[in-house]
Amino acid sequence: MASEVPTRAYRRLGVEERRSQLLDAALSLFAARAPEDVSLDDVAEAAGVSRPLVYRYFPGGKQQLYEAALRSAAEELTHCFAEPPEGPLTQRLSNALDRYLAFVDEHDAGFSALLQGGSVVETSRTTAIVDGVRRAAAEHILVHLEVEEPAPRLRMTVRMWITAVEAASLIWLDEEKEPPLDELRDWLVEQFVACLVATAGRDAQTAGAVRAALAMEPADGPMGTFARAVLPVVSDAGHLL
Amino acid sequence: MASEVPTRAYRRLGVEERRSQLLDAALSLFAARAPEDVSLDDVAEAAGVSRPLVYRYFPGGKQQLYEAALRSAAEELTHCFAEPPEGPLTQRLSNALDRYLAFVDEHDAGFSALLQGGSVVETSRTTAIVDGVRRAAAEHILVHLEVEEPAPRLRMTVRMWITAVEAASLIWLDEEKEPPLDELRDWLVEQFVACLVATAGRDAQTAGAVRAALAMEPADGPMGTFARAVLPVVSDAGHLL
Known part of the structure; x- marks a missing residue:
């Protein structure tokens, strides 16, 4: 660290950091509840910021925040x-x-x-x-x-x-x-x-x-187990062959 | 017919008949286009009635008409x-x-x-x-x-x-x-x-x-055909058994 002063808790976040902090808070809330049950006040509170600050970053309000959170979740999912x-x-x-x-x-x-x-x-x-x-x-x-x-x-x-x-x-x-x-x-x-x-x-x-x-x-893998489990069921339909 | 006068083309429809006529018109339109592209004017025109008449039967407008048409389509589908x-x-x-x-x-x-x-x-x-x-x-x-x-x-x-x-x-x-x-x-x-x-x-x-x-x-039915078509593919995986 260049400075010994414990600034971290007090410093203002950069634009991208703040945006991503708000998104994280929104994503956690939207993950746990239906969008109907999440308000911008909830997001502000979860992120520890004021409601106007949320609006400054997401002037489209809940709809914009939801879409941004969804886009970020979709990216995460695609990585899976x-x-x-x-x-x-x-x-x-x-x-x-x-x-x-x-x-x-x-x-x-x-x-x-x-x-x-x-x-x-x-x-x-x-x-x-x-x-x-x-x-x-x-x-x-x-x-x-x-x-x-x-x-x-x-x-x-x-x-x-x-x-x-x-x-x-x-x-x-x-x-x-x-x-x-x-x-x-x-x-x-x-x-x-x-x-x-x-x-x-x-x-x-x-x-x-x-x-x-x-x-x-391999025969000792899951497909071997599957094949052996299914065989007796299909064998009983031998009249079809 | 009790009367010989050709009244059919002129008579006013009963409430239920009119409702079902409007629904039929709406259903045909909603079947052929996305709901965004269907207006109440289109429904009125297709049913050969005025727009206010459509509103009299469906005061909730397009949303109500769409839901009623959907309900009727769902019933039809369930009968299938x-x-x-x-x-x-x-x-x-x-x-x-x-x-x-x-x-x-x-x-x-x-x-x-x-x-x-x-x-x-x-x-x-x-x-x-x-x-x-x-x-x-x-x-x-x-x-x-x-x-x-x-x-x-x-x-x-x-x-x-x-x-x-x-x-x-x-x-x-x-x-x-x-x-x-x-x-x-x-x-x-x-x-x-x-x-x-x-x-x-x-x-x-x-x-x-x-x-x-x-x-x-039966062996000469579709399942016989299916079993015989699939057999060569699964036979090649005999090492799994």
Whole structure:
């Protein structure tokens, strides 16, 4: 430190620092309550500043603050999806889902309010931000599947699963976070594989991606457990073959 | 007819008739365009009445008219799900999906605008109406699965698939209704079976329901085709067993 005077507690924050402090305070509040139940006074109080100061930084008031907080949450969430292209595919998906579900767990009330829709702060801009996160998730998955120019069928399967994950997250929050997070994660990975396998039945590109992905899975890994758990159920339908 | 005078074209409609005539006009407009792009003048013109008359029936203006039209569409959609509990399960699901997808096809622009969210007419009431339709769909499916007191895992699987069907419908509308409707329908049925089979791996109740359902499927039906199409893909992952 250049100075020995304990200025930290008293010094005025720079513009960017102040903005980010206000955003952090807003994000914590919007994570814990529906936007309807967060006032600018709450944000000012949480940040330890005056209401006019909040307005100076966010002249559009709650709507602007909400959108800025959402944009920052969306960025954080998009970072969750980054995963190095190494190891079995289901392990990578599992890692990314772990981070995603931790985010859902942490932002529970705000996540529900946002995705359930019908909120007063919902606009075409907020839905575009949420949609951007979905698209980013789909692109990440398609990159890991190592398919050049994924065709509509594979894209649709991936996007359907992403929506299903959102639905599962909402139900999970609604049902007091049952089953435990790691069980939910493993089950969502299994659902992903099942959806891809089903599409593989009518789409050669997907079949190629599934074959390549399953070849990397070890028998003593989660896909081995999954395959052995499902086998008795499908074996009973042998009359279909 | 009691009278020979051709009064029909001139007679004044009763209150209920007029209301339903206005609703029909509104529903056609809301089906073809986003709510933002429908004015009360458009509704009045489509119904061949004056704007004040529309206001007399719907004093809350466009918002009230939109919600009433949505409620009527939701009722229509819920009727789509009714299917007698006879024959193979996938045939019943296929019949219901046929009607659902025909509805999506017919109400395309309005369906997209509604489910994409962020519309000016979206409120907690409109999302509650849409949610009611989803719940009705889930209940119908659970009844057909003949499971007494379905546990959370099975319920969650069914609700995830319903959300995935919605996502697929939106993508389908967005991609100029490709693939053809009957192909999309068959594929969604296959996805349903795949999701259930995956859940069956970790849930005894679901496993029982899947076994009973697959036992009813004939080898020369869609599930036979599906099983034979998927078999080569999963056979290549024999090292997992």
